[in-house]
Amino acid sequence: MILEQKTPWWFWLVAVAALLWNAGGVISYLSTELGYLENLEMPAEQIEYFNNFPAWAVAFWALGVWGAFLGSVALLFRSRFAVTLYAISIIGLIGTTYYQRVASQLPAGLDGWGFAILIWVITIALLLFSMAMRNRAILR
Numbered sequence: 001m002i003l004e005q006k007t008p009w010w011f012w013l014v015a016v017a018a019l020l021w022n023a024g025g026v027i028s029y030l031s032t033e034l035g036y037l038e039n040l041e042m043p044a045e046q047i048e049y050f051n052n053f054p055a056w057a058v059a060f061w062a063l064g065v066w067g068a069f070l071g072s073v074a075l076l077f078r079s080r081f082a083v084t085l086y087a088i089s090i091i092g093l094i095g096t097t098y099y100q101r102v103a104s105q106l107p108a109g110l111d112g113w114g115f116a117i118l119i120w121v122i123t124i125a126l127l128l129f130s131m132a133m134r135n136r137a138i139l140r
Helices: 009-033 044-051 055-076 081-103 114-135
Strands: none
Touching: 009 055, 009 114, 055 081, 055 114, 081 114
């Protein structure tokens, strides 16, 4: 039997920050899929790029975004399913990164690596954090 530990204050700080960060991904995804990119004053070439994602790339993007967002919700509920959801988001991120960096040509302005690396670092960190919290019996 694993004894439940008291939840430290910093856990809640990380969980709320994760939710806010991943909500940004959801907003980006929904803006694209619902056709709101024109309202964001993006260059036409970038809008065309996002509007022409093949279905498989959209599916991976959805896995990445929704897996991470729901993983953050699971963290707030202290659910062990956060680990699984963040792992699903990694699978989505692999597929999305493959499409953007290998299978297609990114338009100017989207071809930098800085933000892409930041997304990877945060996603991996959240997976490792949720695993550590599960191992410390913070997640149930």
